[in-house]
Amino acid sequence: MNNNDVVKVIINADDLGMDARTNELVFELMAKKKITSATIMANGSACEEAVALHEKFPACSFGVHLNLTSGMPLSGNLASLAPITDSDGRFTGLDSLLYAPKTRILIKGVYNELSLQIKKLLSLGLDISHIDSHQHIHNIPSIFPAVKMLQKKYGIRRIRLSKNLYLPDDHNVMRYLKKKAFNFILKKIDNSLSTDLFTGFDTFYQIGKREMVGCNSVEVMVHLREDFQRWSDYKMLQSSWESDLVFPVKLISYNQIN
Structure with a gap:
């Protein structure tokens, strides 16, 4: 890859539909x-x-942002999701999902809930381009098989990688090897499609100002919320950030990943 090679970049906003303000900022x-x-x-x-x-x-x-950690599930049968919901039926967060015993009942409940989330978007008329998830729950080993089954069931070939682009001072060999293996499996099963790299906006920007990223395509995740960290995504996106990079970029959508 030389300095004239253009890196194709998807800027994906997570959490669309969370609330009206998020919708306003994304659109x-x-x-x-x-x-x-x-x-x-x-x-x-x-x-x-x-x-x-x-x-x-x-x-x-426009893809589906699978969610098992925030808000109310769509499932009517909350008994199967009891380990990851509270007395009001709301999801109780990432830690609950990570540490709950992965019984057959829970995994079946997870599969049904995620299926309902996909079905709802389809019923509203959305042509789902790709799959990702809130707090990256599709990367959890016990949840991953259910997600892949749903990907096949609904014919959604495109899916987000596990994060595999990090700042130099955040380098970890064991994590790199695990991520490489996971992403290989993620793509290999059912011949899924994704970008070459995936990371957050600030990481991509900080690396891109100093060196080549060595790939053809990158998905860059952004969150448009009015807290300090995520508001920085909103502000930076409106700058001329592309001109600060040491390589040219072309903005594309997931529909162009083939």
């Missing part, structure tokens, strides 16, 4: 052509609005 930057993709939370309070508005942006891709 604002889509209109400005700063974001090329987004993933929708089917159990978010503004999911229906997000799907209704997505048709205004045919050049962008």
Whole structure:
């Protein structure tokens, strides 16, 4: 790869549909052509609005943001999800999901819940471009098989990698090897499609200012929320950040990953 090679970059906004304010910010930057993709939370309070508005942006891709850690599940049968929900039926967070005993009942409940999330978006008229997940739950080994089964069931070939681009001072050989193996399996099963690399916006920007990333395509995750860390994504996306990189980029959507 030489300095004239263009890196194809997907800017994907997570959490679309979480609430009306998130929708507002995501669609604002889509209109400005700063974001090329987004993933929708089917159990978010503004999911229906997000799907209704997505048709205004045919050049962008819209996927499903699978969620087992935030808000209310769509499942009517909460007994199977009891280890990861509270007395009000709400998801209790990532730690609960990570450390709950992965019984057959729970895994079946997880499969059914994630299936309902995909079905809801399809029923609203969304052509789902790809799969990713809230807090990267599709990377959890016990959850991964259910996600791959659903990917095959619904014919969604594109899926987000596990994060595999890190800052130099965050390098870890064992993690690198585990991620490489996981991503190989993720792509190999059912001939799935993804980018070469996946990371957050700040990491991509900091690396790209100093060196080549050595790939053809990268998915860059952003979150548009009004807390300190995530508000920085919103502000940086409106800058001329591309001109600070040592390589040229072309913004694409997941629909262009073949």
